[in-house]
Amino acid sequence: MTEKTYNKIVLAYSGGLDTSVIIHWLKENYGCEVIAVTANVGQDDELDGLEEKALKTGASKFYLAEIEEAFVYDSIFPTLKAGAVYENKYLLGTATARPIIAKALVDIAKQEGADAICHGCTGKGNDQVRFEMGIKALAPEMDIIAPWRTWDITSREEAIAYAEAHEIPLKITRETNYSKDKNLWHLSHEGLDLENPLNEPKYDAILEMSVSPEQAPDQPTYVSITFDEGIPVALNGKEMDGVSLIKALNTIGGSNAIGILDMIENRLVGMKSRGVYETPGGTLLYFAHEQLEMITLDKETLQYKQELAQKYANLIYNGQYFTPLKQALDSFVDETQKTVTGTVKLKLYKGNMVVSSVESPYSLYSEAFATFDEDDVYDQNDAAGFINLYGLSSVIHAEMKQKVQFGKQAEISYLIKRAGVKA
Numbered sequence: 001m002t003e004k005t006y007n008k009i010v011l012a013y014s015g016g017l018d019t020s021v022i023i024h025w026l027k028e029n030y031g032c033e034v035i036a037v038t039a040n041v042g043q044d045d046e047l048d049g050l051e052e053k054a055l056k057t058g059a060s061k062f063y064l065a066e067i068e069e070a071f072v073y074d075s076i077f078p079t080l081k082a083g084a085v086y087e088n089k090y091l092l093g094t095a096t097a098r099p100i101i102a103k104a105l106v107d108i109a110k111q112e113g114a115d116a117i118c119h120g121c122t123g124k125g126n127d128q129v130r131f132e133m134g135i136k137a138l139a140p141e142m143d144i145i146a147p148w149r150t151w152d153i154t155s156r157e158e159a160i161a162y163a164e165a166h167e168i169p170l171k172i173t174r175e176t177n178y179s180k181d182k183n184l185w186h187l188s189h190e191g192l193d194l195e196n197p198l199n200e201p202k203y204d205a206i207l208e209m210s211v212s213p214e215q216a217p218d219q220p221t222y223v224s225i226t227f228d229e230g231i232p233v234a235l236n237g238k239e240m241d242g243v244s245l246i247k248a249l250n251t252i253g254g255s256n257a258i259g260i261l262d263m264i265e266n267r268l269v270g271m272k273s274r275g276v277y278e279t280p281g282g283t284l285l286y287f288a289h290e291q292l293e294m295i296t297l298d299k300e301t302l303q304y305k306q307e308l309a310q311k312y313a314n315l316i317y318n319g320q321y322f323t324p325l326k327q328a329l330d331s332f333v334d335e336t337q338k339t340v341t342g343t344v345k346l347k348l349y350k351g352n353m354v355v356s357s358v359e360s361p362y363s364l365y366s367e368a369f370a371t372f373d374e375d376d377v378y379d380q381n382d383a384a385g386f387i388n389l390y391g392l393s394s395v396i397h398a399e400m401k402q403k404v405q406f407g408k409q410a411e412i413s414y415l416i417k418r419a420g421v422k423a
Helices: 017-030 050-056 068-082 093-112 127-138 156-165 242-255 280-296 299-317 324-339 382-390 392-418
Strands: 008-012 033-040 061-066 116-118 143-145 179-182 187-190 221-228 231-235 260-266 272-278 342-349 352-359
Touching (some): 008 017, 017 033, 033 050, 033 093, 050 061, 061 093, 068 093, 068 231, 068 242, 068 280, 068 299, 068 324, 093 116, 093 127, 093 299, 127 143, 221 242, 221 280, 242 280, 280 299, 280 342, 280 352, 299 324, 382 392
Parallel strands (some): 008 033, 008 116, 033 061
Antiparallel strands (some): 179 187, 221 342, 260 272
């Protein structure tokens, strides 16, 4: 029994292995009321039966926080507009959801007058930091309980054994015990055979949102995505809200094996970890958005934004969503997106994406200037003067080096002669 006592604890409840066990463990150790909170961020069928299960395993109350729209417009789309990609691969599917979930937990904890918020993240993962950074930013007075850092359970095998001993129903077995995180944006798979980088992922066995390239259609699929100031607003000419658009793109992308990623990444806590990610719709949106920016942003803005995108990705990955820097970068990104409006058409084939066309009323691409044919707008003779000025510093530096080299040779010859030695 722990020394500190609580009347009410709000638990971030997914119904998976960890949180299923935690309800019983909290009641056993704290003897308090446990309120289970599940945030709907697009898990679909994973939400089925959660309320019944939570109440049956000891929760006094269950909340389903409907935050799917907030997840899209407050987290996914800002990150998309920033072009933020962690370590040039990961589209931040788990990381973008955590701060929005943390806010929902805080809101309900305050509403219920809870003493603490509990999560099921392990002491090895990134999510413990993301949840707790969000809670500290929004409710610094709230206690946080993280059982994986304090209880006697040391592995998922032992957690399964605990569940079996206390007759807690689970949807997994020891053979299918991948650690997963699913939301509207992605699905991640970790653990089991994936822990050894020598093992090729069993894609046909583990993929849920996608098919493997071998199973994708033998004919290409075309898809067009329309953006308004960096936000996707239409699919194949049909206006759609963000949630519906991402769901539709998940279906299209997944059926064409788009967005399957096998990655070894650097966790915030210092170790490397391997995961297989499925992000079909998100991969299409990132690629299309990037193509649109190429024709609508000037060189300096585009390149500077690309530099900041890495910092933005690190902020999201490291749980620094509610920080002044992140807010400041959002303001910069929003300014850059005022002309990122237009339509991108993509050709999809067995995991590959090819640009079919890009159009925008704000396009900076000028065929009149770029053409290899005869034109009336560009005087090629101007290039000579431009290159002379552009290369002037290089010329001055080269002349300096020649003078120094000649001077050294003359000095050495003079010293040799003074010493009476024939060269």
